Amino acid sequence: MNESAGRARHGSCKSLLYPSHSLGDPDFVTIYIQPSREEVTKRLPPESVPADPSKWSQASQRSVSAEWTTEYTSYRYTCWRCRVSAVFTAADQQYTYEVKKAPIDQKRVLCESCWVRSNAISVELTECERMWVTSKPLLRIDRRFLERWMRLLVEAEEYSAYKADIARKNMLSKLLRELLARPSAGAAPCRDADSDRGTG
Ligand SMILES: [Zn+2]
Numbered sequence: 001m002n003e004s005a006g007r008a009r010h011g012s013c014k015s016l017l018y019p020s021h022s023l024g025d026p027d028f029v030t031i032y033i034q035p036s037r038e039e040v041t042k043r044l045p046p047e048s049v050p051a052d053p054s055k056w057s058q059a060s061q062r063s064v065s066a067e068w069t070t071e072y073t074s075y076r077y078t079c080w081r082c083r084v085s086a087v088f089t090a091a092d093q094q095y096t097y098e099v100k101k102a103p104i105d106q107k108r109v110l111c112e113s114c115w116v117r118s119n120a121i122s123v124e125l126t127e128c129e130r131m132w133v134t135s136k137p138l139l140r141i142d143r144r145f146l147e148r149w150m151r152l153l154v155e156a157e158e159y160s161a162y163k164a165d166i167a168r169k170n171m172l173s174k175l176l177r178e179l180l181a182r183p184s185a186g187a188a189p190c191r192d193a194d195s196d197r198g199t200g
Pocket residue numbers: 079080081082083084110111112113114115
């Protein structure tokens with residue numbers, strides 16, 4: 001089967017590469033989005049590298065893409081968050097699918113700086129969850145921790161088509177309201193998480 005036929009079979013339901021903000025999947029989650037016409041047609045001049053589907057993840061090897069993919073070709077896309085134009089290079093695709101074993105039907109949608117910041121948020125959110133599990137009695141009255149966690153959840157929404165964890169946000173809002181209603185609530189809000197926002 002030739003490549004264009006393969007692309008057509010991929011069809012209208014491409015999944016996109018997003019860093020996960022959940023604990024379930026450390027690297028990727030899949031969402032389904034219609035690729036824009038611009039994204040499909042704005043292919044770059046032929047920069048390609050050979051593909052070896054035998055190095056893909058087990059699930060990817062069972063996909064139809066494994067039958068027809070013989071090379072990766074660089075393509076341009078618009079960052080989902082900041083709208084800058086970015087390129088998913090052929091070499092990077094090879095690394096993503098053959099080394100990192102990302103699902104072959106996923107595409108990159110964030111530019112590099114947004115991607116880096118998004119991953120950093122994911123790491124911090126995972127750490128918040130871990131701390132919460134181990135030190136809940138202390139942290140539920142730690143305004144600094146609760147505010148930082150809330151800020152991260154809000155910021156995460158900028159980078160993903162997913163809504164952030166509503167249950168977590170509601171829980172944090174409630175705890176912060178309760179904390180602020182206490183007579184002793186006077187601690188200054190923490191500002192440390194603001195200082196590294198500029199990198200995204
Ligand atoms: Zn971006």
